[in-house]
Structures are given as structure tokens and as C-alpha cells.
Amino acid sequence: MPIIILGRDGIINDNPDHFVKSADQWQPLPGSIKALAALSAAGYQLVIATNQSGLALGQFDLDDLEAIHAKMRAKVEDAGGEITAIFYCPHGPEDNCRCRKPLAGLLDAIEAEFDTSLHNCYLVGDKLTDLYLALEKGCKPVLVKTGAGEQTLQHLIAQPEPRLATTSVFADLAHFSDFILPQ
Known part of the structure; x- marks a missing residue:
């Protein structure tokens, strides 16, 4: 089954004040849960790859993060889909870790876990770090x-980046889902 890599904050859910700190604060963006369920039902494995520096900065703890992810998974399951896996970087920007996007550590871990290459899979994000990560691993940047x-x-319009010229742009996750799913 093909894999789609997705960021979390700003793609699936709202991102207030740069950190979602609790399950109560986690709110899906309009259409995102339905889009994830449709992608999953069509046979895609949905894998979340997310920087969660709020852990390192003390904005929330591991129990909070697990509760957020449990709520997200439950919403998708209630809509008839499944999030296959969630990979996150718990480090802050100054920690110089290999798993913090745009470095490829999270995707390396996903490839190892699923014993596959992510080359040519879709990687959906909202930041340059996501797009550069897609390029790093030969994914299709979205x-x-x-x-x-x-x-x-x-930013890309003002300062074009030739390597990102093939990036697909969509209004939201629902429009991306509509694009890749057969009608």
C-alpha cells in the first residue's frame, strides 16, 4: 500500500500560538478528518511526521502529546479511516538532532519501520521545512x-526556489485528497 507522509499542525489541525498543548486544544481543520478517512479507505497508509519541540521547551509533556494523538486517531477512525503511524521529533531547534525537519531522520525511521523507500510518495506540509524534507528523500512535495x-x-513567489518548482499547491488537505483520489 502506498504511503502518504503528512505534517500535523497547520495541515490536519489548527495551530494556535505555535503549540497545541492539550487534547482539548487540538481542533481539526475543516475537511481534514474526512480527507484522511477517504485517503485511508482508498488504500493509502497515512503516516504523520511532525516536529514537536514543545516537548523540549516544556510547553506540554509526553502524556499530553499521546492524548492529542489519541484524539486525532479516534476522529479519523470514527470517520472510517486509520492513521497508520505517527513519528515525531521531541527536540528543540538548538538540539541539532537528525530527526528534526527538514533533516531526514523521521523519514529514515519511517523507511526502516515499513521496510520501504519513500521515494516518489507524497509529502504534505505547510512550511518550507516540509518541502525541503520532501526533496531530501525524493518525495513529491505538496x-x-x-x-x-x-x-x-x-515566500516561494517572492523568492522562487527552482528545486521546488514542481511542488503541488492545494487550498487544504481536502483539496489534495480530491486531487489524488478517483472520482
Whole structure:
């Protein structure tokens, strides 16, 4: 089954104040849960790859993060889909770890876990770090205009990056889902 890699904050859910700190605060973006369920039902394995520096910065703890992920998984399951796996970087920007996007450590871990190459799979994000990560591993970069996506798009228009010229841009996760799923 093909894999789709997705960021979390700003792609699947709202991202208030740069950190979602609790399950109560986690709110899906309009259409995102239905889109995930449709992608899953069509046979895609949905794998979340997310930087969660709020752990390192003390904004929330591991129990909070697990509760957020449990809520997200439950919403997708209630809609008839499944999130196959969630990989996260718990480090802060100054920790110089290999798993913090745009470095490829999270994707390396996904490839090892699933014993596969992510080359040519879709990677959906809202930030340049997501798009550069896609390039790093030979994935197809997809930019959604939710979260920081509109700012990222404006940056790319003002300062074109030739390596990102083939990036697909969609209004949101629902529009991406509509694009890749047969009608």
C-alpha cells in the first residue's frame, strides 16, 4: 500500500500560538478528518511526521502529546479511516538532532519501520521545512495553504526556489485528497 507522509499542525489541525498543548486544544481543520478517512479507505497508509519541540521547551509533556494523538486517531477512525503511524521529533531547534525537519531522520525511521523507500510518495506540509524534507528523500512535495502554507507560498513567489518548482499547491488537505483520489 502506498504511503502518504503528512505534517500535523497547520495541515490536519489548527495551530494556535505555535503549540497545541492539550487534547482539548487540538481542533481539526475543516475537511481534514474526512480527507484522511477517504485517503485511508482508498488504500493509502497515512503516516504523520511532525516536529514537536514543545516537548523540549516544556510547553506540554509526553502524556499530553499521546492524548492529542489519541484524539486525532479516534476522529479519523470514527470517520472510517486509520492513521497508520505517527513519528515525531521531541527536540528543540538548538538540539541539532537528525530527526528534526527538514533533516531526514523521521523519514529514515519511517523507511526502516515499513521496510520501504519513500521515494516518489507524497509529502504534505505547510512550511518550507516540509518541502525541503520532501526533496531530501525524493518525495513529491505538496504544499497546503492552511497553517503557515499561505505565507510559505508567498515566500516561494517572492523568492522562487527552482528545486521546488514542481511542488503541488492545494487550498487544504481536502483539496489534495480530491486531487489524488478517483472520482
